[in-house]
Amino acid sequence: MSKYMDLPVAVAQFTVTDKPERNLEIIDGFARDAIASGARLLVLPEGLIARRGGGDSYAAAHAQPLNGPFVTGLRRISAQRHITLMGTVHVAPKVGTERNADSRVSNMFLVICGGEIIAEYRKLHLYDAFAARESDVVRPGTELPPIVDIGSWKIGVMTCYDVRFPETARSLAARGADAIVVSAAWVRGALKKQHWKLLTATRALENICYVLACSEVSVRNIGCSRIVNPMGEVIAEAGDKDADLLFADLSHESLDSTRRVLPVLQNRRFADPWLRR
Numbered sequence: 001m002s003k004y005m006d007l008p009v010a011v012a013q014f015t016v017t018d019k020p021e022r023n024l025e026i027i028d029g030f031a032r033d034a035i036a037s038g039a040r041l042l043v044l045p046e047g048l049i050a051r052r053g054g055g056d057s058y059a060a061a062h063a064q065p066l067n068g069p070f071v072t073g074l075r076r077i078s079a080q081r082h083i084t085l086m087g088t089v090h091v092a093p094k095v096g097t098e099r100n101a102d103s104r105v106s107n108m109f110l111v112i113c114g115g116e117i118i119a120e121y122r123k124l125h126l127y128d129a130f131a132a133r134e135s136d137v138v139r140p141g142t143e144l145p146p147i148v149d150i151g152s153w154k155i156g157v158m159t160c161y162d163v164r165f166p167e168t169a170r171s172l173a174a175r176g177a178d179a180i181v182v183s184a185a186w187v188r189g190a191l192k193k194q195h196w197k198l199l200t201a202t203r204a205l206e207n208i209c210y211v212l213a214c215s216e217v218s219v220r221n222i223g224c225s226r227i228v229n230p231m232g233e234v235i236a237e238a239g240d241k242d243a244d245l246l247f248a249d250l251s252h253e254s255l256d257s258t259r260r261v262l263p264v265l266q267n268r269r270f271a272d273p274w275l276r277r
Contacts, residue, residue: 004152004252007179010034011043011236013225014243015218016051016185020062023048024073030245031081037247041150044087045216045225046107046160046185048074054220056127060137063090063105066117071110079115084150086111087214088123088159088183090138104139109157109183111148119146123159124168130189134161144171153178153250156209160184163199163213166206173207173265174272179250180204182213185221193222193240205232208259210250217243230258 012030016023027044034042049070050062064070071089078085091108107126111119122141127134145168147156156172156179163169163182172180180203186196196215204211208230217223217240227236227248238244259265 006252007040007151007153007250008038009041009043009212009227009248009250010037010039011212011214011225011227011238011246012243013045013214013217013223013238013246016045016048016216018050018052018058020049020064020070020073023050024070024077027074027085028077028081031077031083031085033245034247035081035083039083039247041084041086041155043181043212043214044085044183045214045221046088046183047216048087048089051185051216051218051220055132056134056137059090060105063092065092065094066108066120068092071117074110074112075115075117078112082114084111084113086155086157086181086183093139102139104135104137106141107134107138107159109145109159111146111155111157113148113150119148119157121145121157121159123162125161125165127161127187129161130187130192132187144168147172147175147177152252156180158182160186160215163203164195166203169203169207171272173209177207177209178252178255179210179212180207182211184213184215186215186224187220188222193224196222196224197226197234200226201228201232201234204228204230206264208255208262208265210255217241230255231262
């Protein structure tokens, strides 16, 4: 039996409204319900401040600084509810050189624990596909996504379109991630639901880790949030129409036994360039 503790988690699927204050109320309600059920981590969708209709322009236009009212509200929820929050917000560029050089915003994944921001990640792979152009309003990141410690667990993070790039998830697994959180607003369309389900399960199986994938649900985005175990099995899943709160216990015993039976991370024959960065 593993000496490490299991991690109770929750994944909150909902529709992000065009009112930031209302979105904070929704998140606080999910945090209240998550902590009441014993969860220590609450995963949220992508672009939490405000959304309306299609495209990324509305969310980008409502970007706020990290010290603005929305992120301050997230920090307050984390502190008051005693829960770690993970999700993305659109962050306005700082006044000065950065703004003068590029007025686009950042799509920022935040990890907030005990009311403090313990990790930030700017989305690497922007959604310039299927006729969309996220890069028109969002600046891409330049750094690999981080891994944070939540109890005895090492949790890596990715944002939406990142999941299509296997090297992103592999970089996290190679650096020791036990689980990967994906915060998304996965756009509806032909075969898109199948892509989401296939990719999230594949990222779990090929890296022998848990995947917690949360997508916004709306007329634009598919929902279908899910928690996948290291064998690629879905252990909790939401539908494509309604808000939902998923729960699971991430098990070190299950993770360790799967990695013993299927030691693909040990059997790799390729070097890890990201470990030499």
